[in-house]
Amino acid sequence: MRKITMTLTALSLTVGAGLAAAPSASAATPCPSGAVCIREANGDILGKNIFYSYGAHNLDNVTGYRVVVNNQTGGAGFRECLEYDGGNCSPVYRATGDYPAIDYGPINSLVLVP
Numbered sequence: 001m002r003k004i005t006m007t008l009t010a011l012s013l014t015v016g017a018g019l020a021a022a023p024s025a026s027a028a029t030p031c032p033s034g035a036v037c038i039r040e041a042n043g044d045i046l047g048k049n050i051f052y053s054y055g056a057h058n059l060d061n062v063t064g065y066r067v068v069v070n071n072q073t074g075g076a077g078f079r080e081c082l083e084y085d086g087g088n089c090s091p092v093y094r095a096t097g098d099y100p101a102i103d104y105g106p107i108n109s110l111v112l113v114p
Helices: 002-021
Strands: 036-039 055-058 065-070 077-083 087-089 109-113
Touching (some): 036 109, 065 077
Antiparallel strands (some): 036 065, 055 109, 077 087, 077 109
């Protein structure tokens, strides 16, 4: 019986530690008002991945699955582009909030549009 109790205790500690370490939406860094941001895998937003101005923004070392947050105001949107300087882009996304994670390996720039 003692062995079962110790095993269950160890299991609950392991599971509890895993849950505590997992990032949650509330723990993620907020995207500033008026910006489009790209989240790191851990939920952080690096300064280099916060964009305020309209036009093309080339991405530097942004790979893997990432979440984009559109926190622009006034219905402004963004496009994800396969080429640098805004070439070969997606349609314009205007909804505010977090977008589903996609693989940013082939994405080389974002274009912010009014």
